Amino acid sequence: METLQRNLLLFFTGMSRQSSTILRHQRQSTEDNAAVVIDSLHEIKRLAINMAEALPSGKLGDFAALLDQSWYRKKLPAPNISNSFIDECYTMARANGALGGKITGAGGGGFLMLYCPEEHQSRLTKLLEKEGLLKMGFRFERQGAQVVLNNLHSSKRRNTDKEHLALSD
Numbered sequence: 001m002e003t004l005q006r007n008l009l010l011f012f013t014g015m016s017r018q019s020s021t022i023l024r025h026q027r028q029s030t031e032d033n034a035a036v037v038i039d040s041l042h043e044i045k046r047l048a049i050n051m052a053e054a055l056p057s058g059k060l061g062d063f064a065a066l067l068d069q070s071w072y073r074k075k076l077p078a079p080n081i082s083n084s085f086i087d088e089c090y091t092m093a094r095a096n097g098a099l100g101g102k103i104t105g106a107g108g109g110g111f112l113m114l115y116c117p118e119e120h121q122s123r124l125t126k127l128l129e130k131e132g133l134l135k136m137g138f139r140f141e142r143q144g145a146q147v148v149l150n151n152l153h154s155s156k157r158r159n160t161d162k163e164h165l166a167l168s169d
Helices: 002-007 019-031 035-054 060-074 084-095 118-130
Strands: 008-012 100-103 111-115 134-141 146-148 164-168
Touching: 002 008, 002 060, 008 118, 035 060, 060 100, 060 111, 084 100, 084 111, 084 118, 118 134
Parallel strands: 134 164
Antiparallel strands: 008 111, 008 134, 100 111, 146 164
């Protein structure tokens, strides 16, 4: 788990969104029985199960590859899960050392999580920060999600205040 945590990067995209809009579109497509949406959701579930199986055995490269596959599937159910800026940042990340990643939550903005071996992280971080993304510090937390904000008076960033995000398992 320590290696996994060291190889995960989390960036705020600078964009907020209404997850309810994305989820409403996805729900409507599911209710309309759109085959591509249903198939994508089943595939995302299968990939998540495979990721969960890869972690305890330490197959982090497999985990990262599955995460990458899941990202492409996640974008199919609703058109606004990603956008050209997020796609460009993800493509740049993959070309500069990231092995996989995804937008967290419903999508449409928020946080981009990337699996990137440590030797590529500094260069990748500089490139993404040049694009306007903000690297967020985080650690795994067993007691539930906790958010600690620092640097509340940053004049450069809009609506983003650094640094510590704890994710529950």
